[in-house]
């Protein structure tokens with residue numbers, strides 16, 4: 001008996017230390033994550049973006065949405081603003097607003113980023129300016145989510161050429177030293193069915209920015225890849241901002257405090273949480289969850305090709321799609337209002353399911369956050 005007790009004691013000791021070390025490592029990792037989260041999202045780095053970097057800030061796509069909010073935020077910080085966008089009258093309005101409200105100098109360049117021959121004009125406009133911050137923000141998405149082969153004008157390549165020129169070429173061609181913020185998208189972090197080309201161009205922006213940051217880090221140049229989730233802008237057609245879909249002003253105010261702390265950022269704490277949850281499930285569970293199938297059945301009458309859609313991202317995108325879509329093109333969809341479709345999507349995907357798979361849990365978490373934020 002005593003020899004058995006001795007050997008159990010010996011075996012017990014190393015196991016105890018393996019367990020203790022594991023717990024200590026996990027606790028240290030959690031502490032590190034908590035401290036870095038606190039540094040980024042609570043303390044922030046709000047004082048980095050000042051005209052000491054260079055007198056001028058350049059913002060592309062500066063007449064609306066996120067770009068306009070960047071222009072305002074940078075003007076508030078004392079930068080002179082070079083605004084580059086498509087329509088001269090809109091540029092004039094924004095320039096006037098910034099000059100009157102923030103008493104800063106402004107210049108404008110009106111170009112269509114869908115065209116490839118505009119970079120001589122931009123280079124000429126930027127020559128001689130001491131540029132401290134460049135925000136490569138201009139971007140286009142689909143007018144509505146669509147299966148690849150059903151995209152209008154796919155054959156004469158204008159859709160793809162335009163998206164590549166606006167979303168990718170603009171980021172490579174408009175260059176600067178100092179701080180460069182390249183606006184990618186959370187949809188560049190994983191494939192997003194029905195927005196496949198957009199998602200792929202944004203993945204390019206993310207990879208390009210992160211690679212560039214490593215190449216030029218030692219020269220003191222900051223290149224940040226910014227990957228927002230939904231922001232209430234003209235592009236997303238979200239009219240009512242919520243906690244998870246902030247106004248562009250709220251988004252940009254949060255994002256600028258991460259510059260210099262994160263080379264790849266979601267820019268806004270609720271977005272970072274949502275992306276963490278989604279990435280967890282998209283990386284590990286690419287099978288079609290039952291809620292997705294049911295939701296797709298719901299949408300099948302409205303979408304031209306049969307499912308299955310391949311991943312959890314489809315679920316939230318379908319929900320989102322159904323909302324924005326019904327809000328804008330009611331004739332395409334049978335639902336009479338965005339909310340009606342939204343509620344239908346939730347009732348179809350949730351009550352009949354037991355939480356039998358992690359993907360299902362992911363859907364529940366997202367819907368929970370979504371519903372809470374709407375209630376808020």
Ligand SMILES: NC(=O)c1ccc[n+]([C@@H]2O[C@H](COP(=O)([O-])OP(=O)(O)OC[C@H]3O[C@@H](n4cnc5c(N)ncnc54)[C@H](OP(=O)(O)O)[C@@H]3O)[C@@H](O)[C@H]2O)c1
Pocket residue numbers: 060061062063064065066067084085086087090111112113114137138139140141166183184185186227228229230231232233234235236248
């Ligand atoms: N909103 C979101 O939820 C979200 C999420 C992730 C990433 N993003 C990214 O954030 C960026 C800004 O998005 P947003 O929602 O703020 O967009 P938005 O509200 O549609 O504004 C886009 C801006 O870009 C300009 N623009 C569009 N096409 C142009 C072209 N061909 N040539 C020159 N200017 C052009 C627009 O000018 P006009 O007024 O003349 O059209 C406008 O000033 C994009 O890169 C987008 O992909 C947005």
